[in-house]
Amino acid sequence: MRRNGPIALLFHALVVLFVLAPLVLVCLVAFTAQDTLSLPFTSGYGASLRWFRAVFDHPDFLQSFYNSLQLALLSATLSVCLALPAGLALGRYRFPGRDALNGLFLSPLIIPSLVLGVAFMRMFSVIGSSGSFFWLVIAHTVVITPYVLRMVLAAVIGIDRSSEQAAQSLGAGPWTVFRRITLPAILPGLSGGWMLAFINSFDELTMSIFVTTPATVTLPVRMYMYATESIDPMMASVSALMILITGGAMLILDRLYGLDKILIGERV
Amino acid sequence: MSKSAAAKPNRPWRSLPYVLTAPATLLFFTMVLVPLLLTALLALNSYNDNVGIKATYDLHNFLAIFGDEYYLRIFWRTFWIAALTTLICILVGTPEAYVLSRMGRKWRAFFLIVILAPLLVSVVVRAFGWSMLLSADGLINSALQAMGMAPVKMLYTAGAIVVALVHVMLPFMVIPVWTSLQRLDPTVEHAALSLNASQAVVLRRILLPQVAPGVLSGSLIVFGLSASAFAIPGLLGGRRLKMVATTVYDEFLGSLNWPLGASIAIVLLVANLIIMMTYNRILERRYSKTLG
Numbered sequence: 001m002r003r004n005g006p007i008a009l010l011f012h013a014l015v016v017l018f019v020l021a022p023l024v025l026v027c028l029v030a031f032t033a034q035d036t037l038s039l040p041f042t043s044g045y046g047a048s049l050r051w052f053r054a055v056f057d058h059p060d061f062l063q064s065f066y067n068s069l070q071l072a073l074l075s076a077t078l079s080v081c082l083a084l085p086a087g088l089a090l091g092r093y094r095f096p097g098r099d100a101l102n103g104l105f106l107s108p109l110i111i112p113s114l115v116l117g118v119a120f121m122r123m124f125s126v127i128g129s130s131g132s133f134f135w136l137v138i139a140h141t142v143v144i145t146p147y148v149l150r151m152v153l154a155a156v157i158g159i160d161r162s163s164e165q166a167a168q169s170l171g172a173g174p175w176t177v178f179r180r181i182t183l184p185a186i187l188p189g190l191s192g193g194w195m196l197a198f199i200n201s202f203d204e205l206t207m208s209i210f211v212t213t214p215a216t217v218t219l220p221v222r223m224y225m226y227a228t229e230s231i232d233p234m235m236a237s238v239s240a241l242m243i244l245i246t247g248g249a250m251l252i253l254d255r256l257y258g259l260d261k262i263l264i265g266e267r268v
Numbered sequence: 269m270s271k272s273a274a275a276k277p278n279r280p281w282r283s284l285p286y287v288l289t290a291p292a293t294l295l296f297f298t299m300v301l302v303p304l305l306l307t308a309l310l311a312l313n314s315y316n317d318n319v320g321i322k323a324t325y326d327l328h329n330f331l332a333i334f335g336d337e338y339y340l341r342i343f344w345r346t347f348w349i350a351a352l353t354t355l356i357c358i359l360v361g362t363p364e365a366y367v368l369s370r371m372g373r374k375w376r377a378f379f380l381i382v383i384l385a386p387l388l389v390s391v392v393v394r395a396f397g398w399s400m401l402l403s404a405d406g407l408i409n410s411a412l413q414a415m416g417m418a419p420v421k422m423l424y425t426a427g428a429i430v431v432a433l434v435h436v437m438l439p440f441m442v443i444p445v446w447t448s449l450q451r452l453d454p455t456v457e458h459a460a461l462s463l464n465a466s467q468a469v470v471l472r473r474i475l476l477p478q479v480a481p482g483v484l485s486g487s488l489i490v491f492g493l494s495a496s497a498f499a500i501p502g503l504l505g506g507r508r509l510k511m512v513a514t515t516v517y518d519e520f521l522g523s524l525n526w527p528l529g530a531s532i533a534i535v536l537l538v539a540n541l542i543i544m545m546t547y548n549r550i551l552e553r554r555y556s557k558t559l560g
Contacts, residue, residue, distance in 0.1 A: 004370050008367045008370070011364070011367065012364065012367045012379070015360060015364045015383070016379065016382060016383070019382065019383055019386055019435065019438065020386075021397075022394055022397025022398050022435065023389065023393070025400055025401060025407060026393060026396060026397045036405075037400055039407075081291075082291050082292040083292065085287075085288035085291065085292075086289045086291075086292040086293075089284070089286075090289070092285075093285040095286070098285070101289055104293070104297075104300065105296055107296070108300065110492075110540065110544050111300070111304075111540075112492070112495075112496035112536060112540055113498075114496050114498055114513045114536065115304075115307070115496070115534075115537045115540075116303075118307055118520065118529065118533045119303035119304050119306065119307040119533075120299070122303060122306045122307050122310050122526070123302060123303040126306060138295070138299060139299065141295065141299075142295060142296065145292065145295075149292075199388050202390075203388070203390035203391070205392055205498070205499050206498040206499065210520065220391075220392045223390075223392045223393075223396070224392050224499060224503070227392070227395075227399070228503065235396055236396070236400070239392075239393040239396055239397070242389070242390055242392075242393050243389055246388055246389050246390070249388075250388055259381055260377060260380055260381060263380070263381070263384040263385070263387065263439070264443055264446065
């Protein structure tokens with residue numbers, strides 16, 4: 001293997017600095033003791049947790065956090081329930097209309113979220129269900145299902161069929177084969193897909209901003225609204241908490257499936 | 269005999285794939301096709317401040333968009349910001365993927381996650397981070413002033429949007445380039461070097477042709493996502509520097525002219541689809557050329 005020269009490593013260091021700078025800065029500013037966006041331990045002040053406490057004095061932020069959490073749990077679960085049978089069908093069988101269905105299920109990846117947001121907003125106003133939490137869950141499910149489907153498809157295609165055939169020849173019924181052999185084999189892909197869907201739903205802004213109402217505002221939407229009006233260190237502490245939650249989810253994802261596999265396989 | 273025995277129990281299963289995909293089909297039909305159709309119809313309606321949305325069916329919204337310098341300027345700004353973002357992502361992401369691919373296994377796994385993991389952090393958080401870095405009393409300006417230089421206005425400029433977009437989009441360039449570099453047989457590079465090819469020749473004759481599809485694929489994803497980006501221009505561009513996405517948002521939730529907002533969204537969607545299809549065309553032609 002040829003090593004990287006000093007120029008290549010310097011370039012690499014700059015890229016890493018560029019990638020991490022805003023995230024690290026957000027986490028540092030969250031601990032400031034001052035009233036303005038500033039680093040802790042500057043201008044004679046120390047560090048403090050006051051802006052984390054401030055989050056808990058904002059019931060609207062807490063409500064949004066709760067909304068986002070519930071929304072992500074429900075839509076990720078629903079999405080797995082839909083993607084599992086669909087992935088099995090698309091991965092195993094050749095049938096007329098298969099390519100069309102595959103394209104339809106992956107279409108949210110090439111339709112900009114903005115356009116989907118507008119389209120959902122219009123449809124919800126036509127059917128008179130604007131501001132319904134149920135429909136918000138459905139909308140999120142549509143946007144995150146392609147990610148789960150891809151993970152399920154990869155898992156289904158990777159299965160070694162011989163153990164299924166062995167079970168079948170030993171007299172196991174189709175349900176037993178599925179429950180005892182197929183499901184355990186695709187479980188890592190399935191749980192990885194659930195986690196990825198959870199993160200994507202929890203972070204989603206552009207589509208949600210069109211279909212949430214004051215009662216159903218999600219955390220990213222609340223943060224966006226807050227940041228366009230006033231900027232104080234509380235934004236930093238909420239952001240740091242978001243990074244913490246996403247980081248925790250990423251750790252679980254890494255254990256379940258391998259983060260590098262998910263990130264590299266995520267887009268074509 | 270065995271053949272017919274295998275075929276028989278398969279008969280009743282012929283509808284199985286349709287049964288299995290039915291729930292997802294129902295969801296995507298009602299939640300992708302129907303809403304898009306409704307939006308396309310909405311784009312044909314007209315709007316009036318007194319009556320609201322009127323059910324007319326003509327193309328006057330599209331004519332208004334393409335005839336109004338205000339909207340054309342927004343489309344043009346969106347186009348060049350997305351194009352510049354794509355160019356910078358190519359110039360930074362391609363060498364970075366190459367540097368990563370030449371690292372030792374452990375470091376490579378570590379830095380790959382460092383570079384790609386921000387993909388999973390909410391874009392609002394990242395936009396907020398950049399607004400702190402670039403603001404008038406932000407870190408960069410404080411550093412400039414500490415060195416005795418005048419502060420520079422960076423926030424609420426197109427430059428701020430481009431920098432933050434590059435930050436958000438870089439992983440989408442690194443991933444496909446990295447994937448195409450993985451397919452490169454390192455011995456080819458060694459062979460060329462041992463045959464006295466210069467580093468420049470190796471780069472031009474071996475590396476570039478290999479990563480070109482990855483760069484192309486990354487460019488389209490980056491361009492498409494940048495052209496429809498919402499949070500970054502919304503938080504870093506301010507009120508006056510509007511891009512397509514923020515304009516659609518303002519039409520829908522500010523001036524309540526839904527038909528006009530829907531037409532702009534449709535234009536964005538069609539442009540996006542054309543780009544994606546052109547990409548598939550180019551890729552197919554490339555493969556047929558190299559294979560044939």
